[in-house]
Amino acid sequence: MVRKLLRFLLKLVLWFFALSIFSVIFFRFVPVPYTPLMFIRLYEQKKEGKPFTLQHDWVSLDQISPNLQKAVIVSEDGHFLSHSGFDLKAIEKAMKNNEKGKRIKGGSTISQQTAKNVFLWPGRSYIRKGFEAYFTVLIEFFWSKERILEVYLNSIEMGDGIYGAEAAAQHWYKKSAAKLTVNEAAGLAVILPSPRRYNPVKSGPYVSKRKQTISRYITGYGSLDLSKKKKK
DSSP states (O other), rough: OHHHHHHHHHHHHHHHHHHHHHHHHHHSSSSOOOOHHHHHHHHHHHHHHHOOOOEEEEOOGGGGGHHHHHHHHHHTTTTOOOOOSOOOHHHHHHHHHHHTTOSSOSSSOOOHHHHHHHOOOOOOOOOHHHHHHHHHOOOOOOOSHHHHHHHHHHEEEEEEEESOOOHHHHHHSSOOOGGGGGHHHHHHHHTSSSSTTTSSSSSOHHHHHHHHHHHHHHHHHHHOOSSSOOOO
């Protein structure tokens, strides 16, 4: 009985590794049509009696304004081009502030967020964080930085039922993601921590101030070269 159970568990683990590696390699080349969060939000909409809303239009990275690419890097993960999936300094800083009873943004990298968005579910449990770390290692190994950023910008939640840069640009600014200005890109980047709470167009004091800050960073960023990692 114990041997059968162990064999079953071993097969389960081997299948998990095989399927997870296959799925990561598969999505290296194929657009991600839907994410677990999209289905979760649809369920929440049904539960709350709201009409189903899901806007998601996949576009290649070269069809997304460099302004938005820079905006999410400077606002979400300043060391995206130099780390291998994890920003250890940001994690350490977040842990220290959590010990003091504070909560800060910045412990989770774009790579980690991409792994979570594509392969996992929202949550803060140690089990989910463990899976997130595993998939982060996989995508950093099998994907380029261009691909990670492309998938991130096409799958991130940017409003209630709005997913990805193209759908967000059309919804908020009535234009394509390729034509986003510095200020518009900053507006989308600033709402990412709470995309269903903040509005990039009708901005309150907090969002307006953050938009100005991110806009300055975008303007001063210089050229964005994703073909190779930046040296520290």
